[in-house]
Amino acid sequence: MEEIERVAIYRLHAQFCKTLSDANRLLIMAELVKGERSVSELVERLGLQQANVSKHLALMRDRGLVTMRREGASAYYSLSDARIFEAIKMLMQVQADQFERQHNLANRAE
Amino acid sequence: MEEIERVAIYRLHAQFCKTLSDANRLLIMAELVKGERSVSELVERLGLQQANVSKHLALMRDRGLVTMRREGASAYYSLSDARIFEAIKMLMQVQADQFERQHNLANRAE
DNA sequence: AGAATATATAACTATATGTTCATATATATC
DNA sequence: GATATATATGAACATATAGTTATATATTCT
DSSP states (O other), X not given: OOHHHHHHHHHHHHHHHHTTSOHHHHHHHHHHTTSOEEHHHHHHHHXXXXXXXXXHHHHHHHTTSEEEEEETTEXXXXXXXXXXXHHHXXXXXXXXXXXXXXXXXXXXXX | OOHHHHHHHXXXXXXXXXXXXXXXXXXXXXXXXTSOEEHHXXXXXXXXXXXXXXXXXXXXXXXXXXXEEEETTEEEEEESOHHHHHHHHHHHHHHHHHHHHHHHHHHHTO
């Protein structure tokens, strides 16, 4: 693989990862992993502004993390691929393990 | 789990994910997954500025993604947990699959 | 001690991003 | 067709972040 192509791929993937790097978007995904939700359901459950939720969803849709289904005036969103939340969980576990390790070290130091 | 705590956890995790959301940092991690590297090795292989690499490494170290070992004047970095790159690979695969799916749809439409 | 090498950091600039408010668009209901 | 409801979007602002240049710190070698 050429170096230029390689860099381009990582640039693209960085943008994909950037979509995971906002707390509100992670909360939205944690909600969607339970099942399909409409915008207003997300607004109500997460206590965010409607415009804010719509914007996050538009971004996530652009980048292929969620899909949308229209039903009347409502828009129902779902995760496009279960592995996305699998990866998130895996990373959260790494972080949790590190936190615990640090905690143990701190205790042993007392 | 309380809602406030839940949000705090996702905020922390978002910061962790944010560390994955830069192309140069992903390139650094792709290099480190092959094995320990010094700063100058990374600078040479990736063609980035030394100050830039040092900054990214400092950030990654702060957030627990890499560990550092000093040897003389050199600093050797490695990934702190193999699962980090596993998660990255998983997400890249999701993206690759989506790309392929879109490509197939485009071909079928011709 | 002084020079050379390796890494880190501070200051600065440019750019990207999240949030909010206001408004637009689309669908359903009367 | 007018009104209400659901969602999307544009403008504006504040903030965060990446990259660069210059410099500081630390270590090795002579």
